Amino acid sequence: MNDSTINLRPSAKMTAGPAGMFPATRWSVVMRARASGDPQAADALAELCKTYWKPVYAFLRRQGNAPHDAEDLTQGFFAMLLERESFSNVEESKGRLRTFLLVAVKRFAANEHERATALKRGGGTTHVALNADEAEQTCVVDPATEVTPELLFERQWALTLLDTVLKKLRLEYESAGRVRVFDALKDRLSADGDAGTLAQTAATLGMNEGAVKVAVFRMRQRYRRILHEEISLTVDSPREVNEEIVHLFKVFGMSTS
Numbered sequence: 001m002n003d004s005t006i007n008l009r010p011s012a013k014m015t016a017g018p019a020g021m022f023p024a025t026r027w028s029v030v031m032r033a034r035a036s037g038d039p040q041a042a043d044a045l046a047e048l049c050k051t052y053w054k055p056v057y058a059f060l061r062r063q064g065n066a067p068h069d070a071e072d073l074t075q076g077f078f079a080m081l082l083e084r085e086s087f088s089n090v091e092e093s094k095g096r097l098r099t100f101l102l103v104a105v106k107r108f109a110a111n112e113h114e115r116a117t118a119l120k121r122g123g124g125t126t127h128v129a130l131n132a133d134e135a136e137q138t139c140v141v142d143p144a145t146e147v148t149p150e151l152l153f154e155r156q157w158a159l160t161l162l163d164t165v166l167k168k169l170r171l172e173y174e175s176a177g178r179v180r181v182f183d184a185l186k187d188r189l190s191a192d193g194d195a196g197t198l199a200q201t202a203a204t205l206g207m208n209e210g211a212v213k214v215a216v217f218r219m220r221q222r223y224r225r226i227l228h229e230e231i232s233l234t235v236d237s238p239r240e241v242n243e244e245i246v247h248l249f250k251v252f253g254m255s256t257s
Contacts, residue, residue, distance in 0.1 A: 026232055026233055026234075026235065026236070027048070027096065027097045027100075027233060027234050027235055027236060028235075028236040028237065029041070029044075030044045030045045030048070031100075031236075042082060045081075045082065046082055048097060048233065048234065049078055049081070049082070051160065051164055052097065052098075052101065052157065052160055052234075053074060053078065053130060054135050054156050054159075054160050055098075055101065055102075055153045055154070055156040055157040055160060056074050056077060056078075056101060056105050056153070057070055057071070057074045057130065057135045057156075058135065058149075058152045058153055058155075058156040059102070059105055059106075059109070059149045059150070059152060059153040059156075060073045060074060060077075060105070060109060060149075061135075061136075061152075062147065062148070062149035062152045062153075063109060063149050067136060071130055073108075073109070074130060075130065076108075077104070077105055077108050080108065081104065096234060096235050096236060096240065096244070097233075097234035097235070098154075098157055098234060098244070102150065102153055102154075105153075106150075151251075154247075154251045155251050155252075157251075158248050158251045158252060161227075161230060161231070161248070162227075164230055165223065165226045165227045165230050166186070166189075166223075168226050168230070169182070169219070169222060169223055169226055170182050170186075172222070180205070181205060181215060182219070184201050184204055184205055185201070185212070185215060185216050185219055186219075188201075188216045188219075189216075189219065189220060189223055192216075198212060198213075227245070228241055231244045231245065
């Protein structure tokens, strides 16, 4: 990997900065406020759940549930999570949304299948908007493999995170009237490509090759920053952001085939 290729591994530059710069809606705030019954914290948690429901669905599917049942169970899980005081037993040292959801769904799947279905079908409320067809494309693996539900949860978490970051980055470019630049350069976030491809991209955008390289560098910088910000919403402290990035790489190094 050369200097111009995106590097998501932690570095001295990837810090959260002053305490006031760490997002106020981070998971630790949601966790502590929710335990005291703060309705705004419940809303913030609901927003996080809308983003990170796919790992829960993937876990339940890998346990052997059919798509419809996994969808019902996922809705039931979030109904329970959002309607109960589910945070009183969460230890501060383990205050990561990823860890909390995995532990919670494992307990839920083991003990509350019937109650989950009753909550989903009897409550009449959709707690998290699900697109099971979309999730099926990324979360289902060959039943003959030895992939555990836990590993599939972790991998889907990582995929959801990176997809969220890419969508936010694209939205920024679109808002700035530069979506054409984004679409042309997005494949260079993780690799430089050859000289011929660079020349072709430059010609397509009406830029010289040097300007394209600068644009790619800036896109990668912004991508790293959005990744940092997105992870910060799901962990307890700035220190844990880099730890989550290390974990992300570890997950991608594990085979799910």
